[in-house]
Each structure stands twice: as C-alpha cells, then as structure tokens.
Amino acid sequence: MDADVPYMPSIKNLPAILDSIQNAGAPDAFGLDFLQDLGYTSSNDRSVIKVLKYLGLLDASGKPQAAYREFMDHTKAKSVLAGRLCHAYDDLFRADKEAQSRTTEKLKGWFKTKTGVGDAVATKMASTFRALAAYADFTDVPAVEPKLEAELPKEETTEEEEPKRETPLPNQSLGLTFRVEVNLPDTTNVDTYRAIFRALREELLS
Numbered sequence: 001m002d003a004d005v006p007y008m009p010s011i012k013n014l015p016a017i018l019d020s021i022q023n024a025g026a027p028d029a030f031g032l033d034f035l036q037d038l039g040y041t042s043s044n045d046r047s048v049i050k051v052l053k054y055l056g057l058l059d060a061s062g063k064p065q066a067a068y069r070e071f072m073d074h075t076k077a078k079s080v081l082a083g084r085l086c087h088a089y090d091d092l093f094r095a096d097k098e099a100q101s102r103t104t105e106k107l108k109g110w111f112k113t114k115t116g117v118g119d120a121v122a123t124k125m126a127s128t129f130r131a132l133a134a135y136a137d138f139t140d141v142p143a144v145e146p147k148l149e150a151e152l153p154k155e156e157t158t159e160e161e162e163p164k165r166e167t168p169l170p171n172q173s174l175g176l177t178f179r180v181e182v183n184l185p186d187t188t189n190v191d192t193y194r195a196i197f198r199a200l201r202e203e204l205l206s
Helices: 014-023 032-037 048-054 066-071 077-088 090-095 104-115 119-135 190-205
Strands: none
Touching: 014 066, 014 077, 014 119, 032 048, 066 077, 077 090, 077 119, 090 104, 104 119
C-alpha cells in the first residue's frame, strides 16, 4: 500500500460524486473541468480525483481505466469499488479483514501509525476510507491474504565436499619419500649390477 494516502477534506459529496460517475459517460480525462461538469465546484471536492487515481480507477494523467468503466455499470459498481479498496488499502485489510466495518476513530489510529501523520490528517484519511467502504459491497470480494515472510535462502551444500587439507603444526617434521628409477644395462655380468647398486647406496647415504 502506498503510504501517501489521499483524502478528502469533506466527504459530504463523496457518495453523490460516485453516483454521478455512473450516470455520466466516461471522459477522455477526469480533471477539474469534468468534475465541475458533474456539478461539483467546491474546493473540498477536488481531491476526489486523487482518490480515484489511488483506487486505480484513473491513471496518473486522469484517463479512466478498465475498472472505471466497470464501475459505471450500476449492477457491478459497489462490488468493483470494494475490490479496488481491497487492492489500494491491502495493508489495512491484511491487518484487519473486517476493516470496512471499523469506526473512523479506530481506523484513524491505524492510518496514523502507518503514515506518520497527525491526528487531523489521519482522521480525514479514515473518514474518506470509511465513506468509500460504506458505499461499496464486500459480499463477493475475496479476502486479502496475509503476506508471507520471505524465507532466508538456505546455504547450498554439495554431497561430496573437497577434503580439508590439514596444515602441519610448526613443531611437526615432514616425512618425505623419494623414488629412484634406475635403468640397468642389458648384461649378464653380475658384477656390473653390484657395482651400480654399491654406487647408488654410497651416493644416497652420503
């Protein structure tokens, strides 16, 4: 949920504005001119445009979205609004599945904690949400599922690990093995072999 929650200074005309949207055609862009054409010229009503954008009925430029056109259908308007509320205020509905039934005073505390605003602004946020929720129909809207905590990635292990090489201690001596290969001449003279082995022994033991 975007923490920059829009609100209306006065919700007096909010239900009537929602009714008027259903009775009028979809504009190319929903701006102050269109709002005034609907008959709402008070400065307190202008912020409804930000609210409609927050709900996803309008895009950032004020162009009506698919949900806006669905909302224009009288038979689906209230359930469409309920669905958009669940989406826009998803954190609120995860905290309280029955948020649409809570009082403005109780909602104010949640908005104050979530956004960090003061009492006056939190009250306006809560009253705006409460007016929208009172207009909507949540009968067939699925509940917002709670967020699952992301699992920390497990360390990857391999079945066969390279054996650890032990580092010898400073006081340990190293044992070395030498292998000497001797190519003996092709001869039947035993004395020749004896002389070769005698010379090797003397050389290695010296």
